[in-house]
Amino acid sequence: MSSKLAKIEKRTAYLLILPSVLLVFSIILFPIFSNIWISFKNVELKDLRIPEPRAKKLVKLIKDNPNQIKVIYKLRNSSLTQEITNVKFKDKYPDSIEPIDLDNKCQFKSNLLKCELGNWPKKYRENLEIVFQNTNNEEISKKEIKSYKPKLSGKSQNILLTYEFTLNNFKKVIKDKAFIDLLSTTFYYTFFGTIGAIVFGILAAQMVNQKFFGRTFMRSVLLFPYVAPVVALAYTWELLLDPTSGTLNNLLINYQIIDGPINLLGQKYVTLNILGFDFKLRLALTTVIIFEIWRYFPLAFLFILARLQAVPKELYEAADVDGANPIQKFLNITLPQILAVISILFMIRFIWNFNKFEDIFLLTGGASGTRTLPINVYQQGFSIGDIGMGSAVSIVIVVFLLIFMFIYFKLLGKRADEN
């Protein structure tokens, strides 16, 4: 009896999860695996259109003969790069109509016109003309003939489904001189974006954890940048930082802090003189990182605040009795309490900043030294149009991602052991 119940339970469970599993499998897992397939192929954006045989049907009346009619099919291969083999043609006609002197490629049987049109090379064009007559001497309706649409079918090689593979994409990715620069930009962006977001998150959480007027309002406001659409925010920042008419530059010039406008998003390097040493700072990248911090510190704030509110008050009271100063209290009580949250947060944010595409794309488009790996996927795949290369770069991202995830789950497991 109980085994029967267990069986029913199992079956219900599979039934309930099946739709979700299928959807996630086809839209997320399958594409990740097909990335591997595509990355070993030489595919370009223009190859993606499947070649189709097409026919345009024109019907013409013959002047002297009302019960005859001429039908012209304008045939063409839609692809400019690939051939179509074994093209078959089918069209229907009204009753009591039959062709006069039919092309030997075609057959007419019980109102159906069928043709075997053979192989069409790329850019192929041809006209097929057939004259029809009415067997019962009535006038032929042009409209009726036009109302049927011809059907064509043919075989073409889908470049994605062939078994030709190449290693060229990966060779190009790794041999590219900019690859090291690409990696270092990505890591620079990811690392400082993550650290910055966490530091500001801690600061904000410390502030909001105290009692003051308008605290709940403040908590909502701090989350605004994270909740609002990235498109709107990125363009607002672009206007804000604009060198000629942007608010920030005008403000700084107005207060005589800088002499001339700085193109914060368009200048690759700026040389800073600190204590007599010249530092080369990557300006546009730094600006993008600041935007990143501005947009994502709310998340760190939210997590750390939740953790701070769970820290027992007695700990602080005991510290007061011991005569600890605020810095000591932060370092010896608060920090150890939030350390676990911070480490998890760091890993998650690191993974996500590593894959961040929209922010940089909208702010700089990857120009002036802000090209990271995800931007490169887009540029290779869609700006240059080399889908295979884009896929190869995606694979590089996936490999890094798997390494990060491995570390992340190790960390998560270790933390679970400790608890």
Added chain:
Amino acid sequence: MKIKNIFTYCFISSLFLFSLICIWKILVTLQGIELTNFNFNKLFTFGIVLCLINLLIGKKLNLNIKITILALLFSIFDYFISINLPIWYSFGIFLISLFFFNNIKDYDKNFLSKNHSSQKLFFNFLTLFGITLFSFVILFPFYMMLITSFKTQALLLLNPLDFSINFARGLPELFKSYFVVFKDYNFGRYMLTSTIVSLGTVIITLIFAIPAAYAVARLNFFGKNFLSTSILIIYLFPAIVLVIPLYTIFSQLGLRNSIEGLLIVYTATTLPVAIYMLQGYFKSIPKELEEAGIIDGQNWLGIIFKIILPLSLPAISSVALYVFMIAWNEFLFSLMFLDRPNTFTLSRAIQFLNVGAETPRQYLMAGSVVVTLPILIIFVYFEKYLVSGLTAGSVKG
């Protein structure tokens, strides 16, 4: 009383006062008023003097009278060193200094001789200053977005620092950019598309996720543990590695430029987190309730609909709001899959506006307000639900 403590007290307090005044001055500048100097030296020195006076008076005077006098002194001083400024500017200075002296009114010789007084002072001021600065830095871009959309091209070029609203121009003139955006740039249509796509994603995701989450939370089956760990792993895969294969598959299936295609992708990408969030909540519902349902002769469907769903409405609403937010804000897939203007979502339409011909910035900002406002209203109104959604779903973002 240590000399060092007095010194740090004066220095930190005056610096804090000066920073507050700076933020106020920047705000005043952004109202189009010409102000080109922070007057650091004079204000900072005078601030130190006033802090010392505050310390000397201590509690000998009524505290309210003390702070009013000090604040008045400071505003008058500021009035004389800055010329030709409107009266509301000085009134603002007065309020700020009142707030400042109110914060230091309790400090006297006794306080400064306590342990760690200078550190405490520093952190108090850091908190106050931090709150002001954070609010300013966070809200300013939103403020700028809104005000720019009320301007005209000529006004924007005339003084890029003028962020005041001139109501004398009349409401139709102020809202002109919005009329243009909706009429000439078709934003009504994009808004409809965005709404349909976001609501559709919410509904389909819930239809798929609720049964799956229930199965993972409650039923025993082979591969359950594997499934619940893989949900999280799948969720960590970013959109950028899916984009190329999905693009190739969708172009060959003719699903690009269609709302259906977008709905499928959005649902699939939000499904793992929805299942993850819901199953956690379902697990917290007492099993006895369901057992009672089974005794009453309910089948699985009845249990889900009559017991689980009504009890987990809060969790379902936070999932729904979170998914809505993701779908509404989504940009990458809409950029990839939509290239015909009649299928654009709002995000894609704004990007198209920016990339296309020289679109005047007030239209761009009006569009940005149109896409931002609904989500902010939803956020403020349903903050409790959305925050719990954000916390649970923040593995990704």
